[in-house]
Amino acid sequence: MDIEDVQIKVQTTCESRCTRAAKVAPTRKRPTSFEQDPPPTEDEIVTEARRCIYCHDAPCSSCCPTNLDVKEYIHAAAARNWYYAAKIILSSNPVPLSTGLLCPVHSLCQGGCNLQKTRAGPILTNEIQVHCIRRFREYNIKQIVPPNCGHKVAVVGSGPAGMSCAAYLRRFGIEVTIFEQESFAGGILQREILPFRVPKEDVDFEVKMLEDINVEFKFNQTLGKDFTVDSLLKDGYECVFLAFGKPDKINVPFPTEGAVTAREFLTELNGILKFKNGKPLPDYKGKKVCVLGSGGTACDCASAALRLGGDVTMACFEDFKSFPAPLAEVEKLLREGVEFMTLVQVKSIVNGEVKFVTVEHREDGKYYELGENITRKYDHVILAFGATLRESKSNIPGEVKIHKVEGFDNVFAGGDITGVTGVVEAANDGKYAARLIANKLGFTQDFPLFHTAVDDVPLETTMCGLKFINPVGISSAEVSGTYECCRNSLIAGMGFCTTKTIILTKDVQRDNDMRIVKCDDNPLPGGSYMNIAMLSEHSCEYWLDAIKKLKAEFPDRIIIASISAMDKKEDWHELVTRVQDAGADLFELNLSCPNEVHGEGGHKGGFNTDNKIGMALGTHPISVKRISEYVKEVAKIPFFVKLTPNITDSTEIAKASIDGGAAGVSMINTVSGIPRFFPDGTPYPQVGTEKFVLSGGLSGDIIRPIALRQISKVHLSTLETPIIGIGGIWSGDTAMQHMYAGANIFEICSATIRYSYEVCHEIFAGLRFVLYSWSRPDLRSLLSHHLSDMKALPHLPAVSKVVEQDRPVPTLLDLRGIGARKVVQRESLPPTWTVEAYIDPETCLNCGKCGYTCRDNGNNAIFKQADGSWKVEGSKCVGCGACISVCPVKALSFKQSDAEKIWHWK
CATH class of the missing domain: 3.20.20.70 (Aldolase class I)
Incomplete structure (x- = not known):
């Protein structure tokens, strides 16, 4: 690799365009897969979490419908303490994967983030939340709840509101049975949310956490057909929570021949994608598809139709600034090639022929027809207008008023039934209903936090008899x-x-003033200081x-x-x-x-x-x-x-x-130490008008x-x-x-x-988790994979599948000094043991940073191949590790070499 010098390069505009064409990714790209996009890496999550400024009375928490302690779990993520982050999240939100993937965060936690006032923007709280819970899922640690206390509650519907209510009631030992009309749990999350939004395994995990605490599910049970509210009360359930959503389609004042509802369209796709019913996916290639609606469900339908190969148009009477769908979703669809028809009202749909009339949004907030008619022909028309309680309302024994059913002091309602919008509000409705039910049953204390065996690990220690x-x-x-x-x-x-x-x-x-200063060059809030106190x-x-x-x-x-x-x-x-x-x-x-x-x-x-x-x-x-x-x-x-x-x-x-x-x-x-000298020659900190400093203490x-x-x-x-x-x-x-x-x-x-x-x-929780991990083979082996830096090591043990404890949880003193025993004199290091660097081509960015580093600090063992990728020449690699230290995406790792090199440089 040659030394590069600063120089003026001259090329034609045509040459410049050709160079760009080979390197710049297209800005518009049609999605083709129903799988989720690759998630952020652990290092990306940690970097994002460490941007958090940990505000007093953090607005991210107060803007969250579940009042999640966002600041605390972000801190835990910054420390790579996935257990504690999950504990904080699950304490306030029992369906964290679904909410993390579906929340309109720009109008909730991220909308309140103080960093939205900066160019870098708000903390990506939802991505951090999802990563934390998925890491926690790997640990196979089950929640612990009290034994059954003798009280019984029925929950109708296993969507986010129903699951949330059940989770909180079980923390008091209240028996919960969930009645679900489908043959599976999860409600709308499994039935209508496609896997590129919420993968099936994520909802399955939320359901499994309920099964782990003995929530009973009864499937294929329909309210009004297989049971009623009265029958549940007669069967010994002391309270009933209705959380079955809005199962009926909206009647529209125009013909809809040949059109399908969003529920029908999405349910059909999920039967194929999530439940593997053996049917082929519809082929929309070369077909024109019209999605009527402007909410999140309409966006899901449009994105799904794109993935099926369709030429998609979204039509609605709102203008862009009034869209109920999150702006980020709309922008994404625009990049993917969806056409938008705004300010139009549907007049009729007859076998794919859709007649529109243009409308105007006036100052009074209403829409008025302008009279211009538009007719378009489509192969498929999808109605994404939402749903209602029209027919199912008769199964509710009274009017729903603020989470309670009139005429009953023990029948409650939440979720879509009460008019909430979004999965996180539904989850909070379930929590609120659980609070009302718990109060009714005599449990007036605060809800217990999410609790596992990790939280029972003692941290007491004795030193000098104290x-x-x-x-x-x-x-x-x-x-x-x-x-x-x-x-x-x-x-x-x-x-x-x-x-x-x-x-x-x-x-x-x-003491002198100006005595504590930050002493690193990182523009973000740091963890290193100097004082002259x-x-x-x-x-x-x-x-x-x-x-x-x-x-x-x-x-x-x-x-x-x-x-x-x-x-x-x-x-x-x-x-x-x-x-x-x-x-x-x-x-x-x-x-x-x-x-x-x-x-x-x-x-x-x-x-x-x-x-x-x-x-x-x-x-x-x-x-x-x-x-x-x-x-x-x-x-x-x-x-x-x-x-x-x-x-x-x-x-x-x-x-x-x-x-x-x-x-x-x-x-x-x-x-x-002294933190620095400024360009004008004065030190930092500087005391008095003469700007003096003394050598202080770094910490x-x-x-x-x-x-x-x-x-x-x-x-x-x-x-x-x-x-x-x-x-x-x-x-x-x-x-x-x-x-x-x-x-x-x-x-x-x-x-x-x-x-x-x-x-x-966080320190307490981190210590407890490590101590507990030493008692289980699977978690003990995961300690050797816990940090992304460890994945570069050449001797990683296999991850055990054994989840039962095989030894007692150690005390702090049991583990004292076990690292120090590995600190030896040079004579103990094996002189002929050799390793080589290896580049993972799937992860590598082809930035060439490792090549520079090896050229200037190693043996010039990393070279660029004809296809632009980089490779390590094993015979020249001296195993120093400098390349691994500078790789921005952890694409490099050590592997043990078979070569017995007596001298590195020969």
Whole structure:
């Protein structure tokens, strides 16, 4: 591959057109398959989720009819925590695949997204939702509900409203029987929604989740024929929920000879496509098809007719700006070649001949005929005007008024019957009906969340004789800077909190402004920060009072007091005595703050002063041991030393801490650094009019690799020493990485800047899922396939099919340090083991990025073939992995090589 230089290229316009013709995809393309388009990849979903800005009182949630906590499941998806994302979704919406695929999101969650005000646009919430549930489906984890409580409810109809109602009632242990006139469950979702919109297996999964919690289905049961509302009540059902939709076609005031309804057309196709009835698909090639209507069903009919080969026209009396169908659907049909006739009213249909009259939409909102007549001949005409309750209304024993049937206090209705539009509103109707029914039966408490065996995994752990209800707490930083901060973190559910570093009141100084900044180049919200903050601005007395109040309000939580002082025994003795008397459970000695902290006497400059505090006392084993001994002399509670990473060997400092009497170590504190210099030569952050800065502390994602290395090293050198893991923890996955390195519990800081204290909920769920996965062969094997990056590895185990637990769920301590055991000296690496890169041609974009990387960083082993694709020359590949690191679509992977290469370059 040659080096490319910037140059001016000259070619004819004709040559330019020919080049484009071979590379630019057509903008108009007729669909031919009834299968769904390929879904987004996992990396695309994660990238999209990480655009979320996690708004306060997020409008995406309030704009969702089911009040789904969109922000929370988006956060879980950003962390690749598919289990927790699914738990959040299923807690509020039992039919999440159907709604995710059918929701008019542009007028719901995405319409409310604050990012719609930006060029990048709103978060694609529906695509993320569908991906999360499909990943959860792979886990074969069943919901757990209470045993039957003795109450019985009948649901008529197994569409989204009926399924939703049943799911919520079962969470109270109420027995539910669903009566369905078809021979299958799913209602309109299976009968009329084609597989390119909602695949059959997605609805089947929603039905299976109900079967898993013992919802009974009775098929081929028609209201008014096989049973009535009165007969259900006489049979012992205490309440009845009517959710059978609108089964009757609308009568229109003109002849419709030869036309078929949308229901007839779509049901016929689904019989062939979803239920494999053996009939051939209709052949519309060369045929003219007219779809009358402008809603979502009309769009489905038009798209289906296109796929059958037809020349399709959609005709309706609305203009484009008044279409009830989602704009995105209309734009898609335009790209696919559908013709639209707007502002026309049908006068008659006789064997394919359709007569229209033009209409006008006036300011009063009504349509008026203009008198111009249009006649067109079609081979097929489809009526997509909707449906009604005309004939079936007689089966309802009273008028439906706001979800209840008049004259009955135990008969409810929802879904299409009540006039809702769309599957998500129907699902919410089912939830609301379940609430009314539950209240009627005496269940006034909130609905329980979606619950599985994963949620029962305990996170309690013990360290230094102290019981932690869970292993997550905030660290000593701005995140714990006040009593209110500490209190809020405990309200959020964290098992402990660490105060901002307490110093004697004589040493307290005012902190500088502009002290926390983002320190990566990613224009999106990031996870890496830098601070030049000092220790607490609050007096020692303030913190003594705060500790007392925290212990009184949260007696089951651990309060860790971060403390620091100058290198004076009397100062440490006073501070330790006063703080432990206030009720602290454990000390964390801050001998690692890198931000030039000084005690009494103010700032004298740098670290070489008599009044230095923090990292200036923590970089040498002698001073660390000496100060640990000061504390040990008077401490009645355990203490940890918080280690600095800004040294060569952290094990020496850890050993000195233990030798001095510390019970364990906390690691790591922030890494010294300067985020950047601007083009004008000034630093960031910049304090004062002179724009000064000092070397501060980096935190968050940027330091996690350093933390994992140092924790692993200390753990391996002192296996029995407890470690509080700190550094880049923002998810269950990153917390578990610290556990695998050797940490007992975890402190978080930077994560709360972006996600708030509620970040702990995802961390809890992520830890529980991993612990539970270790107990089941199938999930245990999936841990080796959990991340898209892992798919590039050469030794992936096969995924087990065994779903029963074959061992107990491990504790956190059982898994502590298992990753550190894989960290070895170079002599343990097999020198002749070889791998080669492999390019998957089905995934590859043919961008050539790997070729550049291999040319400039490897052995120039990747070359472009005559057909424009790229290939690895195995005999030249040195197995370095640089190409895999830069591939934007994960098209490259390692495979073990048979060649035994003694030297890479020979």
